[in-house]
Amino acid sequence: MERIRMVFSGSGGQGVITAAIIIAEAAVLHENLVAVQSQSYGAEARGGATRSDVIISDTEINFPKVTYPNLLVCLTQEAYNTFSPIIRPGGFLITDTRYVKTHTKVAARQRELPMYQSVMDEIGKPIVFNICMLGAVIGMIEIVKPESIMKVIETRIPAGLIDINRKALELGIKLGEPFKG
Amino acid sequence: MNEKNIKFVQGNEACVEAALYAGLNFFAGYPITPSTEIAETLSARLPQTGGKFVQMEDEIASMCAIIGASLTGNKVMTATSGPGFSLMQEALGYAVMAEIPCVIVNVQRGGPSTGNPTHVSQGDVNQARWGTHGDHAIIALTASNHQDVFSITVDAFNMAETYRTPVILLFDEVIGHMRERLIMPEKGEIPLVERLKTSVKRGVDYHPYLPREDGRLPMSDFGGVHRYNVTGLFHDMWGFPSSDPAIVHGLLRHLADKIMNNENSIARYKEYFLEDARTVLISYGSSARSALHVVKNRRARGESLGLLELQTLWPFPADIVREKCENAKCVIVVEMNMGQVLQQVKTAVDNPEKVFLANRIDGVLINPTDIRNIMRLIQGKGV
Numbered sequence: 001m002e003r004i005r006m007v008f009s010g011s012g013g014q015g016v017i018t019a020a021i022i023i024a025e026a027a028v029l030h031e032n033l034v035a036v037q038s039q040s041y042g043a044e045a046r047g048g049a050t051r052s053d054v055i056i057s058d059t060e061i062n063f064p065k066v067t068y069p070n071l072l073v074c075l076t077q078e079a080y081n082t083f084s085p086i087i088r089p090g091g092f093l094i095t096d097t098r099y100v101k102t103h104t105k106v107a108a109r110q111r112e113l114p115m116y117q118s119v120m121d122e123i124g125k126p127i128v129f130n131i132c133m134l135g136a137v138i139g140m141i142e143i144v145k146p147e148s149i150m151k152v153i154e155t156r157i158p159a160g161l162i163d164i165n166r167k168a169l170e171l172g173i174k175l176g177e178p179f180k181g
Numbered sequence: 182m183n184e185k186n187i188k189f190v191q192g193n194e195a196c197v198e199a200a201l202y203a204g205l206n207f208f209a210g211y212p213i214t215p216s217t218e219i220a221e222t223l224s225a226r227l228p229q230t231g232g233k234f235v236q237m238e239d240e241i242a243s244m245c246a247i248i249g250a251s252l253t254g255n256k257v258m259t260a261t262s263g264p265g266f267s268l269m270q271e272a273l274g275y276a277v278m279a280e281i282p283c284v285i286v287n288v289q290r291g292g293p294s295t296g297n298p299t300h301v302s303q304g305d306v307n308q309a310r311w312g313t314h315g316d317h318a319i320i321a322l323t324a325s326n327h328q329d330v331f332s333i334t335v336d337a338f339n340m341a342e343t344y345r346t347p348v349i350l351l352f353d354e355v356i357g358h359m360r361e362r363l364i365m366p367e368k369g370e371i372p373l374v375e376r377l378k379t380s381v382k383r384g385v386d387y388h389p390y391l392p393r394e395d396g397r398l399p400m401s402d403f404g405g406v407h408r409y410n411v412t413g414l415f416h417d418m419w420g421f422p423s424s425d426p427a428i429v430h431g432l433l434r435h436l437a438d439k440i441m442n443n444e445n446s447i448a449r450y451k452e453y454f455l456e457d458a459r460t461v462l463i464s465y466g467s468s469a470r471s472a473l474h475v476v477k478n479r480r481a482r483g484e485s486l487g488l489l490e491l492q493t494l495w496p497f498p499a500d501i502v503r504e505k506c507e508n509a510k511c512v513i514v515v516e517m518n519m520g521q522v523l524q525q526v527k528t529a530v531d532n533p534e535k536v537f538l539a540n541r542i543d544g545v546l547i548n549p550t551d552i553r554n555i556m557r558l559i560q561g562k563g564v
Contacts, residue, residue, distance in 0.1 A: 067548065
């Protein structure tokens, strides 16, 4: 398989790092792939720019950071302004229409998706925004199966919240699938 | 290997799994980034296995608590980062002097002082060696991936018992926080060294600092059947203070020799493509991952590049470094400080002029491009 390098960026508290962990863990535990997840963040628990790097591959990964991502997710304007220049030409740049106004022309497949709005309309709970984003990611690039993501989510959250997470994941897949490539 | 043995964890969690595998049953610590997950995970795990977790008021108390707990017969550990490691130095020296088996994890962040809490550094290499005062020897180990974090942590516990000494695990922020696969070894797969206990019975005089013929000192659980003294002062075989020059000389020599004479058996390292390497990279911890990336990449293009990854930093494996660099035209030390291991390599090799530094000190993991650019400069090709 082609090595996939992803950067998830946003603001502390949006679940960006959690989403990165979930997709990487799903790849390792349920798809028999190799994955490395790392992060950089400030000292704040909420707010502040957050970035998490995930590499998924079928061979050993040495350098664990991503320099030029094939897939970049920006969930805040600050994250978009900071990280959009590093997208690998031809890669996917996913932003949320509520939080990000795109302005630069990049040599990437720029996808502006109403993820937050869809979550609020269909589910009404912003906590699953990050899972909807993961759905959009795996809708566009088939790296891991939705069931693998769900298996990981099921081990991490209370049983009562599993349904809204599944709904959020499916919602995201629907938003991402039309842009599959 | 079955599915339940595979975990996707942070390096800090891999360290915890290994410590529990090695028999850790007492942890005292004060949480600090980027080591916090070690304390956090152990606060949940230790009580489940009948062990004790204590969150102390600070790092001085943490170090003192594990010394006491070790003396009573427990396998002990604490975890911290630079600022806390500084506070531990006095008690660390006490553990060296009193010969207390214990493991101290320092997940390095940028320093000096509170420095750069959430960012990577390898600036505490020399502090691990000489942070506490007085002549002494110390063991410090490190690793660059989670499987190795596991095995080197078990090694740390084994060496602490074998040599009756504090052992420092010198990880870094990238290794501590990064997540990757860990395959949990089965019980018994990695041999464990258990506490060497005295065979002296209750009611018979026990000399805590009287070595056996092989030089090892059997211990008696403090507070158990024997009464004995433990002190940070130079001491005789009963553990009582002494300034008798012969005793002072003998003890200091013993503290150094028990480790320095075993330099080669304490040495842990990995080598990649060294057989015919004209350029040898030497690295350790997270920066070794970047170095390995460069080596594999350049090998694929036909360049004769190799990597010596050090896992034992102290005692510095000078013989091994000298031997592995013998045929190299150029040796490049890749690290994230201003040349702490570089100085050791320069001292170890026959020709120090061929040793160069590829470093980064800005809190960012040195990347393969940094290393390639520095290599080009060294080769006179410009960046």
